[in-house]
Amino acid sequence: MSGIASSPVDPFAPDFLMDPYPAYDALRALGPAFELERYGVWAMAGYAEVEPALKDWKTFISGEGVGLHGMNPALPKPLTLQIDPPDHDKGRRVLGRTLSPGVARKLRETFQREAEKKVSELIDKGTFDAVADLAEAYPMKVFPDAIGIRPDGREKLLAWSTFVFDSFGPENEMLAASRQEGLAAQSWIMECCARDALRPDSLGMMIYQAADDGEITEHEATHLVRPFLTAGIDTTVNGIGNTLLALATHADEYRKLHHRPELARNAFEEGLRYDSPVQTFFRTTSRDVEIGGGVIPAHRKVLLFMASANRDPARWDGPDRFEVERVATGHVGFGAGIHACVGQMIARLEGELIFSELARRVKSIELTAEPRRRLNNSLRGLESMPVRVRAA
Numbered sequence: 273m274s275g276i277a278s279s280p281v282d283p284f285a286p287d288f289l290m291d292p293y294p295a296y297d298a299l300r301a302l303g304p305a306f307e308l309e310r311y312g313v314w315a316m317a318g319y320a321e322v323e324p325a326l327k328d329w330k331t332f333i334s335g336e337g338v339g340l341h342g343m344n345p346a347l348p349k350p351l352t353l354q355i356d357p358p359d360h361d362k363g364r365r366v367l368g369r370t371l372s373p374g375v376a377r378k379l380r381e382t383f384q385r386e387a388e389k390k391v392s393e394l395i396d397k398g399t400f401d402a403v404a405d406l407a408e409a410y411p412m413k414v415f416p417d418a419i420g421i422r423p424d425g426r427e428k429l430l431a432w433s434t435f436v437f438d439s440f441g442p443e444n445e446m447l448a449a450s451r452q453e454g455l456a457a458q459s460w461i462m463e464c465c466a467r468d469a470l471r472p473d474s475l476g477m478m479i480y481q482a483a484d485d486g487e488i489t490e491h492e493a494t495h496l497v498r499p500f501l502t503a504g505i506d507t508t509v510n511g512i513g514n515t516l517l518a519l520a521t522h523a524d525e526y527r528k529l530h531h532r533p534e535l536a537r538n539a540f541e542e543g544l545r546y547d548s549p550v551q552t553f554f555r556t557t558s559r560d561v562e563i564g565g566g567v568i569p570a571h572r573k574v575l576l577f578m579a580s581a582n583r584d585p586a587r588w589d590g591p592d593r594f595e596v597e598r599v600a601t602g603h604v605g606f607g608a609g610i611h612a613c614v615g616q617m618i619a620r621l622e623g624e625l626i627f628s629e630l631a632r633r634v635k636s637i638e639l640t641a642e643p644r645r646r647l648n649n650s651l652r653g654l655e656s657m658p659v660r661v662r663a664a
């Protein structure tokens with residue numbers, strides 16, 4: 273016995289994923305750590321445990337995979353997410369440079385123009401699906417353009433990343449549903465990562481520049497373009513979609529944003545805290561960890577409930593309230609520590625621009641039918657959200 277509480281809950285079951293927040297409250301109440309009996313893994317759901325664990329990369333390692341299962345030794349070794357220092361540092365350095373605040377500043381003008389175009393088009397329509405026509409349409413235009421990939425076939429990006437994020441969980445109905453389309457998209461994804469498929473003045477080509485400079489190999493460059501496509505689209509789509517739903521269902525908060533569009537960046541940050549697109553990731557213990565009067569043995573999987581940490585009342589005042597003026601700094605929606613999201617400047621730029629444009633030009637957003645959820649083993653997001661907007 274580990275001396276740690278245990279729970280029969282299945283955090284990858286459809287009814288759990290549909291609305292995980294009440295279950296998170298119950299899991300946090302079990303103590304600092306607990307065992308998930310069904311999978312024989314450990315877990316943490318409180319902010320005081322999840323945030324330090326994300327930062328303690330020596331104890332809670334990523335190199336054995338951030339999913340339930342270990343890494344497949346037949347696959348090439350990854351260069352960022354699922355790798356530990358010192359091997360992690362090289363790829364991280366190259367990606368960090370490619371996605372730096374300076375690069376984000378250069379992209380601002382183009383992203384702004386596209387946000388204006390998109391919001392004008394939606395105001396003309398009046399009623400639309402806020403998932404397909406906005407939360408998906410905007411990031412799927414601006415970010416792949418910036419990476420420098422071709423315009424056709426981009427729907428495959430979502431099929432691919434949905435599958436990748438499902439595969440961090442168990443073999444269940446979500447994974448079974450996304451596998452076929454995901455695998456069918458794989459060769460297109462890899463084609464897009466090739467040097468000759470990328471536009472010359474693009475973020476993708478900045479990665480190949482690092483290969484030309486001898487910092488990484490040509491092969492490594494191909495595998496560093498891929499995380500853009502895997503981690504950079506679906507996450508932002510769900511971040512924008514979840515924040516939109518929060519705004520559409522909190523009319524007072526939307527009104528505040530409408531009167532002060534400069535709150536847009538803050539509102540998006542609060543959206544990422546309130547309804548985090550990435551709900552969980554696993555780590556593996558590198559040693560025995562004493563916690564909550566018990567021990568998590570070495571070499572065991574530990575599920576970190578980041579979205580639960582972002583709703584922990586011990587850390588946040590009224591965590592279940594969505595407040596566009598809240599200072600949500602410190603949330604772990606982008607992770608924390610050495611693996612903290614390397615694309616966060618780009619994601620924030622997209623969120624800020626689309627929500628400030630909406631805030632300026634749209635007086636109200638209301639749902640015209642119940643939104644439908646898209647269930648995924650790691651991501652939280654929507655399949656559809658029919659809305660009506662009124663121009664300011």
Ligand code: HEM
Pocket residue numbers: 326334338352353354364367371499500501503504505507508511544549550553604605606607608610611612613614615616618619
């Ligand atoms: C890492 C969330 C957008 C690329 C992460 C992590 C989270 C996250 C939680 C930490 C993973 C861990 O600790 O194991 C998000 C969210 C986004 C977003 C919520 C949008 C709202 C992006 C974008 C990119 C990106 C636009 C662009 C390429 C990455 C990469 C990593 C990462 C490459 C791995 C970093 C490393 O291991 O050093 N992201 N992300 N993400 N993200 Fe994002």
